[in-house]
Amino acid sequence: MLRARYNPAYPYHIVMMKHGTYIATEKSVKAAEMRKDGRALSADTGYQANFRYGSQQSVTRNWHMPMHQTDSLFHKAKVAMAFLFGGEADNHAVNTVPKETLVRVTKAEDGGLGGKGVWAPATTGYTPGAESETMRKYIEGQFVSL
Numbered sequence: 001m002l003r004a005r006y007n008p009a010y011p012y013h014i015v016m017m018k019h020g021t022y023i024a025t026e027k028s029v030k031a032a033e034m035r036k037d038g039r040a041l042s043a044d045t046g047y048q049a050n051f052r053y054g055s056q057q058s059v060t061r062n063w064h065m066p067m068h069q070t071d072s073l074f075h076k077a078k079v080a081m082a083f084l085f086g087g088e089a090d091n092h093a094v095n096t097v098p099k100e101t102l103v104r105v106t107k108a109e110d111g112g113l114g115g116k117g118v119w120a121p122a123t124t125g126y127t128p129g130a131e132s133e134t135m136r137k138y139i140e141g142q143f144v145s146l
Contacts, residue, residue: 010128015105022048023055037115038108
């Protein structure tokens with residue numbers, strides 16, 4: 001489970017999970033299970049995990065075709081003007097890049113303080129799907145007249 005955040009820079013209906021989020025640790029999992037609010041905050045260190053369980057790698061899988069996983073793959077070298085046979089680190093390894101992730105998004109709980117109400121940033125009028133009238137005018141280019 002991942003704590004969601006708004007990012008107006010992304011197109012509507014797009015979910016992106018950045019590599020480098022704060023992974024769940026033994027202490028943050030224990031905190032998420034023990035705290036009434038479910039927050040993954042380690043009691044003694046103050047470490048706040050973005051995940052209640054796991055990490056970004058938990059849901060990320062490689063989309064390589066089977067042919068791209070063979071030792072006989074013929075391809076252009078990654079960093080040289082050459083061609084070679086076989087997989088190459090980072091390009092053809094099943095546990096490295098490139099990756100895409102399909103995820104199902106479901107609501108676990110309200111995002112406000114104490115798990116009640118709307119998450120505060122979603123009430124500002126600047127978040128996707130909850131734009132204020134002023135923000136709509138800005139998006140439509142009505143702040144500028146030529």
